[in-house]
Amino acid sequence: xxxxxxxxxxxxxxxxxxxxxxxxxxxxxxxxxxxxxxxxxxxxxxxxxxxxxxxxxxxxxxxxxxxxxxxxxxxxxxxxxxxxxxxxxxxxxxxxxxxxxxxxxxxxxxxxxxxxxxxxxxxxxxxxxxxxxxxxxxxxxxxxxxxxxxxxxxxxxxxxxxxxxxxxxxxxxxxxxxxxxxxxxxxxxxxxxxxxxxxxxxxxxxxxxxxxxxxxxxxxxxxxxxxxxxxxxxxxxxxxxxxxxxxxxxxxxxxxxxxxxxxxxxxxxxxxxxxxxxxxxxxxxxxxxxxxxxxxxxxxxxxxxxxxxxxxxxxxxxxxxxxxxxxxxxxxxxxxxxxxxxxxxxxxxxxxxxxxxxxxxx
Numbered sequence: 512x513x514x515x516x517x518x519x520x521x522x523x524x525x526x527x528x529x530x531x532x533x534x535x536x537x538x539x540x541x542x543x544x545x546x547x548x549x550x551x552x553x554x555x556x557x558x559x560x561x562x563x564x565x566x567x568x569x570x571x572x573x574x575x576x577x578x579x580x581x582x583x584x585x586x587x588x589x590x591x592x593x594x595x596x597x598x599x600x601x602x603x604x605x606x607x608x609x610x611x612x613x614x615x616x617x618x619x620x621x622x623x624x625x626x627x628x629x630x631x632x633x634x635x636x637x638x639x640x641x642x643x644x645x646x647x648x649x650x651x652x653x654x655x656x657x658x659x660x661x662x663x664x665x666x667x668x669x670x671x672x673x674x675x676x677x678x679x680x681x682x683x684x685x686x687x688x689x690x691x692x693x694x695x696x697x698x699x700x701x702x703x704x705x706x707x708x709x710x711x712x713x714x715x716x717x718x719x720x721x722x723x724x725x726x727x728x729x730x731x732x733x734x735x736x737x738x739x740x741x742x743x744x745x746x747x748x749x750x751x752x753x754x755x756x757x758x759x760x761x762x763x764x765x766x767x768x769x770x771x772x773x774x775x776x777x778x779x780x781x782x783x784x785x786x787x788x789x790x791x792x793x794x795x796x797x798x799x800x801x802x803x804x805x806x807x808x809x810x811x812x813x814x815x816x817x818x819x820x821x822x823x824x825x826x827x828x829x830x831x832x833x834x835x836x837x838x839x840x841x842x843x844x845x846x847x848x849x850x851x852x853x854x855x856x857x858x859x860x861x862x863x864x865x866x867x868x869x870x871x872x873x
Contacts, residue, residue: 554870554871555845555868556594556868556869556870557594557866557868558590558592558860558867558868558869559573559588559590559594559597559866559867560577560865560866561575561576561865561866561867562575562576562577562849562862562867563575563576563610563849563862564860564861564862565611565612565851566592566852566854566860567612567616568612568614568615568616570854570855570856571591571592571855572589572590572591572596572612572616573589573591573867574588574589574610574611574619575588575867576605585604585605586600586602587599587600587602587605587610587619587621588600592860599640600619600636600638601636601643603621603634603643604623604624605621605623609621609652609653609769610622611653611654612638613684614654614656614657614658615658616638617638618635618636618637618684619635619636620633620634620635620652620661621636622634622650622652623645625648630648631648632645632646632648632649633645633646633647633650633652634646635684646661647663647665647689648665649665649680650663650664650665650666651664651703651704653706655681655706656706656708656709656710658684659684660682660683660684661681661682661684662679662681662704662705663681663682663704664678664680664702664715665677665680666678666700676694676695676696677694677695677696677701678692678694679691679694679704679713679715691749692713692745692747692749693738693745693749693752695737695738699717699718699739699740700718701716701717702715702717703715703716706772707744707772708775709776711746711747712746712747712776713744713745713747714742714743714744714779715743716740716770716781717738717739717740718740737752738752741754741755741756742754742755742756742779742781742795743755755779755795755800756795756802771814771815773820773836774816774818774819774820775820777796777797777820778794778795778797778816779794779795780815780823781793781795790811791806792804792805792806792814792825792838794823794836794837794838803837804838805823806838806841810827810828811825811826812826812827812849813825813848813849813850813851813861814826815850815852816836817852818852818853818854818855820836821835821836822834822835822852823835823836823838824850825850826847826848826849830843830844830845830846831843831844831846831848831850831861833859833872844859844872845861845863845868846863847861847862847868849861849862857872858871858872859872
């Protein structure tokens with residue numbers, strides 16, 4: 512009888528150890544994923560443990576990391592949108608949360624920080640984890656709409672980390688045919704360049720690092736540059752640059768975050784504010800050449816535009832929200848942040864408490 516009781520105790524201890532291992536693992540196991548396609552509440556589905564989820568271009572998979580911790584190794588994963596097919600791509604030191612999949616779903620673009628030299632690097636890896644290699648020094652890289660080129664920004668550092676030119680460049684997937692699009696000078700910084708859907712124009716912002724959020728561009732006499740701080744559009748050949756808005760105006764807003772272009776190329780979504788805890792959300796209409804302030808939350812945790820260019824979503828301290836593209840008919844969806852619309856369905860993927868979820872918004 513005592514022997515049977517001991518066996519029961521051993522079984523219970525073994526089960527507890529397994530449960531603890533699963534609970535503290537960076538991402539839930541494949542066995543758990545098989546049962547993950549379940550309704551939580553109000554159309555919300557739990558997918559996987561993880562952070563920074565983004566859809567693949569075909570909308571069938573989600574790219575994410577186990578947990579973003581500065582200067583610590585991160586694991587990059589792919590998983591099907593139903594929570595199945597979990598696959599670890601690689602383990603690396605991410606420089607920031609900027610990573611993406613090319614249009615044919617074969618390669619992943621990400622960034623690493625070179626601690627020895629003090630700059631960011633652009634890396635490319637196959638979705639199966641093979642052929643992981645360095646492309647160039649640079650930051651905020653992104654694929655062109657056809658997947659044949661990579662857009663990126665790079666700082667020219669001379670001597671003891673003295674910043675000279677800050678350049679916007681474009682190159683082929685193998686790093687060849689590297690061309691200059693435009694450049695600006697210190698203390699200006701090129702931020703979050705992205706392609707328009709036509710692949711012929713680029714949206715980017717210029718940030719004045721010497722001024723910060725509390726000084727206006729007009730008060731900074733040290734800058735003598737063609738590209739003043741604000742939002743800009745330029746052709747990929749470097750011609751037809753167009754200044755859109757001065758974010759150091761009366762609202763002191765700054766798009767020093769990711770700026771999003773709608774799929775129809777007519778709207779731009781961006782946000783910023785006087786400081787981190789007083790951010791504003793704006794939609795810029797390229798046809799009307801004006802902007803709409805959507806909301807004034809205390810803090811923003813990501814935003815996106817739907818595939819049909821009719822809706823926007825964003826997350827703040829209160830909730831995950833959705834509205835029409837003009838900021839009307841605002842309604843809460845769930846508690847969460849880092850939302851992204853699916854490119855093929857009426858679904859938003861987001862995270863909350865280091866767990867990735869999805870929900871339908873129509």
